[in-house]
Amino acid sequence: MRTRVKICGFTRKEDAVYAAHLGVDAIGLVFYPPSPRHVDIETAAVIANALPAFVTVTALFVDAEASFIQEILRRVQRIDCLQFHGNEAVEACRMYDKPYIKAIRMQSATNVAALAQNYADASGLLLDAYHPQLQGGTGDGFDWELIPKDCNLPIILAGGLTPENAVTAIKTVNPYALDVSSGVESKKGIKDAEKMAAFIKNTNQAILR
Secondary structure: OOOEEEEEOOOOHHHHHHHHHHOOOEEEEEOOOOOOOEOOHHHHHHHHHHOOOOOEEEEEEOOOOHHHHHHHHHHOOOOOEEEEOOOOOHHHHOOOOOOEEEEEEEOOOOOHHHHHHHOOOOOEEEEEEOOOOOOOOOOOOOOHHHOOOOOOOOEEEOOOOOOOOHHHHHHHHOOOEEEEOHHHEEEOOEEOHHHHHHHHHHHHHHOOO
């Protein structure tokens, strides 16, 4: 099975359009003001509307108010999937009639199987590195041995991914998808064309090796 690629944290239309040209499966837009990759609603709409067909647009939230999420969905109409990176209960994730992904910040005691059962209607679990203050996008990895070999939900691997370790990640974890942000940037929020190209190329070639 081909490993999908999501690149998260776009802040510029031209970067997202180029990622689509490279064959990215999904792009992520961050609606979390403390993040350096946060986009306002107007910019998000411009980015989403510029993308061609068959590129999934994912909106990332961290413990956001329901009214804010509904406003985003009303004004950025091309959002296909929601990604929740905070402490959202399952009821808060499923109330928008959109597919959703639940992000899990991995620690030694994290029970992935139990979380997969709790968020059973999610489209996938995104496993990311734990940081006591930051909610993803840190560039840090985590111990992949914490990931169970069998899971009831698709596993989306994030945290510390780069073009250099993408193949190793696929061979070790065999995830449904890789989610990369800082690993393909020239600086926070600004994507690097060569790094994006290398990441997607290496991911696609992993199934051939």
